Amino acid sequence: MLKKLFGKKEEAPKTVVASAPLTGTVKSLDEVPDPVFSQKMMGDGIAIDPSEGKVVSPVDGEIMQLFPTKHAVGIKAKNGAELLIxxxxxxxxxxxxxxxxxxxxxxxxxxxxxxxxxxxxxxxEKAKSTITPIILTNGDNMGELVKKEAVSVTAGKEEVLEITAE
Incomplete structure (x- = not known):
């Protein structure tokens, strides 16, 4: 019991590898037909053109934001990286x-x-595009963002981003 209270605090990993949150085709952000994403106004990352309607968590972490319209979700990874899908x-x-x-x-x-x-x-039918950006929104506070070579991905399987804390 005391060991639990006064034991070593679990240290956050420095590098987190994010898996594909959707099944589909990986695109670069400059292929996203929206300047907010293509010009990286919200941050750097990738996009996926989905072939099925399911989003899974790309990392172990905590849901920081769930938009009331449920079209976007923000996740904080254990190393502090904040991802917007x-x-x-x-x-x-x-x-x-x-x-x-x-x-x-x-x-x-x-x-x-x-x-x-x-x-x-x-x-x-109702939206401008199905292309789904996956953005590192706090890249300025992180170290390195590496985009993995991937074209066709399955949700939760292929690694798409490697994010290192400073």
């Missing part, structure tokens, strides 16, 4: 239609846990 473009106007969240703010998640499921056909 923004499903499709201009999906906020769908007001949550076709989206179902499986987590809430403050939820602890493990790599591969289901975060959000969505109706891919409905997003294709």
């Amino acid at each position: 923004h499903i499709g473009l201009e999906t906020v106007s769908m007001n949550g239609e076709g989206f179902e969240a499986h987590v809430s703010e403050g939820s602890k998640v493990n790599k591969g846990d289901a975060l959000i499921t969505f109706d891919l056909d409905l997003v294709k």
Whole structure:
């Protein structure tokens, strides 16, 4: 009991490897038809053009933000990296239609846990694009971001980003 109270605190890992949060085709951010993402205004990262409507956690961490419309989720990895997964473009106007969240703010998640499921056909019909940016939003506070070579990915399987804390 005392050991638990006064024992060593688990040290945060310096480097976190993020797996693909969706199944689909990896794109570079400059291919995203939205300047907020293509010009990296929110941060650097990658995008995935999904082939199925399921988003899983790319890292072990905590849900920092779940948008009320369920079209985007923010996760803080154990090394402090903050990742935003923004499903499709201009999906906020769908007001949550076709989206179902499986987590809430403050939820602890493990790599591969289901975060959000969505109706891919409905997003294709109602949104500007299904392309989903995965952004490191606090890159200025982190060390290095390495984008892994990946083209076709399966949710929770292939590694897509390696993020090192300073």
